[in-house]
Amino acid sequence: MAISILNNIASIAAQNQLTITQAHLQNTLLQLSSGSRINSGADDAAGLAIANGLEANIAALTQSVQNSSSSVGSLQVADGSLAQVTQLLNRATTLATESANGTLSTAQRTATQAEYAQINAEINSIGSSTNFNGTPVFTSNVTNVFLSDGVSNTTIAITPGVLSTGSIGLVAGTVSGTTPAVQAQGQISFTGTGPGAAEVITVGTQAYTFAAGAAGVTAGQVQVGGTASASAVNLAEAINKSAAGSGTAYGSATVANTTFTATALGGVVTLTAILGGTAGNGATLTDTGTLSGNTTLSPTAGGVAATPFSNPVTNDLLTAADAQGTLGLINAAVANVASLRGAIGANVNRLQAASSVVTNQVQNLTSAEDGILAANIPGVVADLSRYSILNQSGISALAQANSAQQTILTLLR
Secondary structure (H helix, E strand, O other), rough: OOOOOOHHHHHHHHHHHHHHHHHHHHHHHHHHHOOOOOOOOOHHHHHHHHHHHHHHHHHHHHHHHHHHHHHHHHHHHHHHHHHHHHHHHHHHHHHHHHHHHOOOHHHHHHHHHHHHHHHHHHHHHHHHOOOOOOOEEEOOOOEEEEEEOOEEEEEEEEOOOOOOOOOOOOOOEEEEEEEEOOOOEEEEEEOOOOOOOOEEEOOOEEEEEEEOHHHOOOEEEOOOOOHHHHHHHHHHHHHOOOOOOOOOOEEOOOOOEEEEEEEEEEEEEEEEEEOOOOOOOEEEEEEOOOOOOOOOEEEOOEEEOOOEEEEEEOOOOOOOOHHHHHHHHHHHHHHHHHOOOOOOHHHHHHHHHHHHHHHHHHHHHHHHHHHHHEEEHHHHHHHHHHHHHHHHOOOOOOOOHHHHHHHHHHHOO
């Protein structure tokens, strides 16, 4: 290799290596000071993109936990208010029970009514004035709790409901309803051998003619049984158009009776009107001139039509009768408040469950992000020692390379 003074190749090589070492040393120091493996896009472009996406997910999930916690707080305020309403209703129960007693004077009932009126007013006040973060708690409007991970979204609808004396049923008015109809009943009794051939029993508008022998039974006819009980079964099944049992036969064209249903027990067929309130003789026995005397008809009766009713209900304690009626309202109000608290509690449980799921997601995503971004400190410290030594040795090598060029001057002496 020629000796030259134009270029110091050894110095250039030392400078180049020293530059590389110092770049590594600076990156190592940056990782130690930031604790992060990726401090710029040049460090790991793909890793940075993944980590940034995870960071956005974590931010959305963290806020979702806050959204859920805020909504739980609102519902807990509502539940606490309803607990106080229950206490007020318990006091109202005491007052109503006291006022219903016949030993109280008019002045004493007036005093209990005054306190009861204040209880009603306070319940209305709680319903209208209770708020959370400036927003009314008791409202019929749906509140949507928004949960998101930045990609998929979920909303949980909660509706605490309106709270007032009217909403819980503590208000004067009327109780309306309908007395159920009573269905008429009658009986056809078979004794001895039961009805004979050609005897006719009309049930409602349909006639049933008894015929002897299964083979001779035609449309609209019922087979005469070997006993009164068997004939009763045959007639009941013909009326109901039920599946024929063993030994039962009736006309194939027979249809279900539109007025009555029937049951058979022993030799008795019990008729029950299909429509409530139907009364009168729904079944008749036709004398064919050969009446066996083994059939007895008890006319169907007792049917009562449904009747509407409307009873006034008071909401005061001014008389013993009013107090008794009001006590029923108060008991219903207690049940309504308990139902409302149950619904609120169910919403709280759901929100807390959702919050637990979201918190678990935050934990796992944070762990994933940390695995991408976090610097391996033991390894970085080892790199720091290595690059520090290389930096020092590189500087020394550069100094030696620069001094070695001076040996050419010895040739000029």
